[in-house]
Amino acid sequence: MKMIQAAPRKGEARQLRSFRLQRSRATLIRFLLLACCIVTSSAFGKTSPLAPAPDWGWLEGCNGTFSRAEFLQALDHIYAPEGASAGWVEVGESAVRIRTNGDTWVDVPFAESSTIAPGYKRYWRRASELGAAPAGKPLDGLRVAIDPGHLGGDWARMEERFFQLGNTPPVAEGDLTLAVARKLKSALEKYGAIVVLLRKNARPLTRERPKTLLPAAAAEIPTLNNPDKLNRLSELYFYRISEIRARAKLVNEKIRPDVVVCLHFNAEEWSEPQKPVFVPRNHLHALVNGCYGAKELESDDIRADMLSQLYSRVAEEALPLSEVVVETLAEATGLPPYTYFSKNVIRAGSSPYLYARNLLANRLYRAPTLFLEPYVMNSSPVWTRVQLGDYAGLKLVDGDWLPSLVTEYASGVAEGMARYYEQARPKTAK
Numbered sequence: 001m002k003m004i005q006a007a008p009r010k011g012e013a014r015q016l017r018s019f020r021l022q023r024s025r026a027t028l029i030r031f032l033l034l035a036c037c038i039v040t041s042s043a044f045g046k047t048s049p050l051a052p053a054p055d056w057g058w059l060e061g062c063n064g065t066f067s068r069a070e071f072l073q074a075l076d077h078i079y080a081p082e083g084a085s086a087g088w089v090e091v092g093e094s095a096v097r098i099r100t101n102g103d104t105w106v107d108v109p110f111a112e113s114s115t116i117a118p119g120y121k122r123y124w125r126r127a128s129e130l131g132a133a134p135a136g137k138p139l140d141g142l143r144v145a146i147d148p149g150h151l152g153g154d155w156a157r158m159e160e161r162f163f164q165l166g167n168t169p170p171v172a173e174g175d176l177t178l179a180v181a182r183k184l185k186s187a188l189e190k191y192g193a194i195v196v197l198l199r200k201n202a203r204p205l206t207r208e209r210p211k212t213l214l215p216a217a218a219a220e221i222p223t224l225n226n227p228d229k230l231n232r233l234s235e236l237y238f239y240r241i242s243e244i245r246a247r248a249k250l251v252n253e254k255i256r257p258d259v260v261v262c263l264h265f266n267a268e269e270w271s272e273p274q275k276p277v278f279v280p281r282n283h284l285h286a287l288v289n290g291c292y293g294a295k296e297l298e299s300d301d302i303r304a305d306m307l308s309q310l311y312s313r314v315a316e317e318a319l320p321l322s323e324v325v326v327e328t329l330a331e332a333t334g335l336p337p338y339t340y341f342s343k344n345v346i347r348a349g350s351s352p353y354l355y356a357r358n359l360l361a362n363r364l365y366r367a368p369t370l371f372l373e374p375y376v377m378n379s380s381p382v383w384t385r386v387q388l389g390d391y392a393g394l395k396l397v398d399g400d401w402l403p404s405l406v407t408e409y410a411s412g413v414a415e416g417m418a419r420y421y422e423q424a425r426p427k428t429a430k
């Protein structure tokens with residue numbers, strides 16, 4: 001489908017009434033985001049905010065599950081590029097030494113080249129373990145959890161994933177992702193998948209609220225005695241950490257899916273928060289878990305999460321799956337790939353649309369995770385299509401006949417997943 005060129009309209013910048021923060025508030029946010037990276041120190045080492053100290057018992061099950069070459073490949077090219085894990089993960093000749101809590105080190109022996117033991121216990125199944133699918137049902141029996149990113153509804157303003165032009169319908173990412181999630185669920189079910197939505201409305205899964213997280217926020221940064229900053233930090237803890245941790249608990253302990261699909265919409269910076277503007281750019285990318293930074297790996301829980309991702313060989317499924325899905329979504333949307341310039345990302349696989357990045361959601365979900373970031377919400381074509389809402393069939397939009405944004409997104413993902421499992425599942429029953 002032809003890509004719609006963004007055409008910023010005169011006057012939109014002036015009219016766009018955004019609930020994003022004023023400049024002074026934006027500075028505060030930047031400060032608090034930095035503050036969120038601060039980790040708690042204890043006699044047992046450091047943990048990131050709201051994270052329990054990790055239990056490393058599972059490492060025993062990793063003995064002999066990776067050859068040295070495989071381990072180095074995963075560490076250097078996906079998880080900890082440019083030596084980010086130095087001082088925490090030391091690769092020897094016959095074993096890798098892993099610093100667990102504080103100054104405790106554990107040796108995990110490598111496999112002899114021809115006798116790689118099965119990986120440690122995982123709940124998800126590879127495409128190759130699903131068995132052959134009946135004709136026309138490439139997702140038959142596949143367990144899928146869909147994570148509609150953010151909360152939307154009454155929380156959208158707090159989440160800062162909300163803007164509104166005059167009195168027109170507002171753009172709230174959490175509401176858009178939920179609409180896509182509902183449509184994607186039925187599309188995947190038609191292909192035979194068993195699908196669960198992590199949320200069906202704008203209600204948080206976490207029982208915590210900014211108020212209940214105030215003590216945790218205050219404990220994290222004892223020097224932060226400005227009440228406004230403290231409130232803001234407790235809000236971030238609520239929607240950015242506690243909510244995602246609650247979703248991960250549901251995924252890992254109850255749903256235990258074969259794949260998680262995280263739905264998001266992208267946005268670009270408003271140059272001035274009090275005078276936000278539309279950008280001419282519109283693009284697409286997907287993220288697999290990886291590219292941990294040296295600072296992040298100082299936290300015991302983050303290090304444990306990274307090694308758990310690595311040893312479970314989740315990337316071996318997540319990478320090819322993400323590649324096929326994001327390429328299919330690119331065909332459906334006509335969007336060009338997004339190019340990152342920041343250092344917390346590396347390219348992954350062979351698609352220009354795919355990157356590795358360490359996000360809380362793709363780190364905590366213990367299953368292959370498709371993390372999708374199509375469409376720039378503050379670009380004119382996307383805004384125009386959001387205004388049209390969801391509809392059946394095609395509508396003429398700026399000279400092109402297009403399905404609704406929600407349908408285009410959902411069917412692109414469903415088509416991509418069908419394509420991947422069609423080719424990756426065994427062709428005949430075992």
Ligand SMILES: [Zn+2]
Pocket residue numbers: 149150173263264265
């Ligand atoms: Zn998002």
